Amino acid sequence: MDEQRQPLIEFRGVSKTFGTRNILNKIDFSIYEGEVTTLIGLSGTGKSVTLKHIIGMLKPDEGEIRFRGKAIDKMTKAEWNDYIGQIAYMFQNNALFDSLTVFENVAMPLKYGTKMKKKEIEEKAMARIEQTELTEVFDKYPSEISGGMQKRTALARALVTDPQIVLFDEPTTGQDPIRKNAILGMVAEYQKRFGFTALMISHEIPDVYFISNRILALYDRKIVFQGDPEEFEALDHPFRQELISSLESLGEELTGLYSKRHFKVRYQTDLSQRRPDATYAAAVFTIDDIDVIGANLGHEVTQQIIRSLGSYINKHFGAVGGFSSRQTINEYATVLPYSDIEEAERIMKDFTRDFQAHGMSGIEAAMADEAKSENCVEFSVQAGLAQGKPQIEIESVMEFARFNQKQIAQFSCARGGKA
């Protein structure tokens, strides 16, 4: 399918050597318009170097970089200005001007890079500041605000010129797990809202899978994989052993939830030994209106809600022999390998009762601060059950469980939550 589309940006046999150290060795990859592409690789393997080639901060020793089929080193000055004007770059350490306020930092590309009038610049910069939830700190200096706010300032500055392509160099570095996911959520939301093409360097596995259309894997100076996240999870390459597995295990330690790949492996190992007529149950939990929650309560609160539900599901179903995984940005799946549908329904009833009595408190706590403000939003948690057999694909069972979903809890910021 990729071969039929024209890449927006294309690397062809690009090599780069610093002194005697070869960083990139004839790498080839493509980035497509309107997609989020994530570049994954070990530290010091040339991910940032790759990004800097796109904006012309570094020149390849060999090979060429093409934009809509045209080599960027053969562009005329006008073509180059047009090309570079479409790109914004968000640096790993933000690269904010520490002697300028948040507003001045955000307005900077407009003030010095365009011929816009002062009033227009102010309006546009303030609009981006509001969208990135920085209104309260617009007159503060970067050193006076938190790391998460600094990231958002860098993001607002990158987006203020309405770029067509945004390059994110490890946007989640140095953030806690909630903020990491909040930043990824923010990238995904803005990408949807503004429609730009994103190329992101990130180590947040598996979280980046939920927001990425394509994954690029840079290993041993070469691109060893490019394709969608589903294919990447099935990749059989030393790269996985060195990076992905360790990150996934770390994710499990932190959240108790399985990665999608480990979820499938556990499913296959647990059920392959069973008799063909044996049954099991699967449950799918979904938080409705996740975009609305994000827009009204902010990305950090949204991530706290998602994590709170995930850890409660894992705690409850893990105790009865089940295993769970986050499937998409707002969906969890659980398999109860030794339960039939009737037993699963009883477990689900217990879960619903416990969740309404105790589990909702975590979500209500996350919403508490926002409930005081005018940003009121209502949403619900849906759950569905389905019965499966070992020979049936888990995806089909989960699809059936989605079909059976019904509301198990409803939340309103005005009153905290109600069932």
Place this chain on the structure above:
Amino acid sequence: MAENSTVENTTESAIVKPRKGFLNSFFEFFGGKALRLNNDLGAMAIFFFRSFFMIFRLKQIPEIIAQIYFIGAKSTQIVLLVGFFTGMVLGLQLYFVLVKFGSVGVLGTAIALTLIREMGPVLAAIMITARAGSAMTAEIGIQRISEQIDALSTMRIDPLGYLISPRIAAAVISFPILTTFFDLIGIIGAWFSGCVLLGVNSGTYFYRVVASTQMDDIMGGYYKSIVFGVLVVTICCFQGFFTHMRTDSFGAKSVSLSTTSAVVISCVMILVSDYVVTSFIV
């Protein structure tokens, strides 16, 4: 490719390298130094001219004013302090020399010409280098290592136009003004030590100051201060801007070394150029 490498290695090892003689070593060492110096001077000249031509833009005016405040206004106190004591010392020393010849009446002439022609421009420039030049190098160096300069490029803002041009303009404006302050306060300092403390007639002193100072002397001092301003700001900004290119250190250490180099090179160049400019204007 592996085969090619083997062939190359074999060929290299087969070449018998001639032993270097004294002359070869001598020219290799100094020739290398000369080439590097030549490259650096060329790079600095391009750096200066590219920045200079970007001064003449409307958007630069607020930035230039901010830099005049930083380089000029904030250096005034230290320049006045140093100027006053320099004048006092000159008054003291010259009084005891002139009194031996019974010529204390020309103290004003000696003080005015020494300060306006030489000491004012040179010492003011050195003081501004110490205060503002070092700060410029450190600020730009930190902006370089924290990728702020790279960020400017990605925003389609020319780093030379944004960071360097206003500083060059501000230096060209501030240096002559601060030199004037230095000269005036130096003359007052010499009056204080020569007239108030040692008893030279104040009327004679100021008459000599005014009568012996020609417009050429004043303009010569201004020419020098403009040359010093351009040199100091170019050297200091260049050192900060290319702090990441240093081969002897990285990160914060490279900023500290660049700052030291900037101050040392600026001071040396002030004295060297002082001789060159003086030789043209006398």
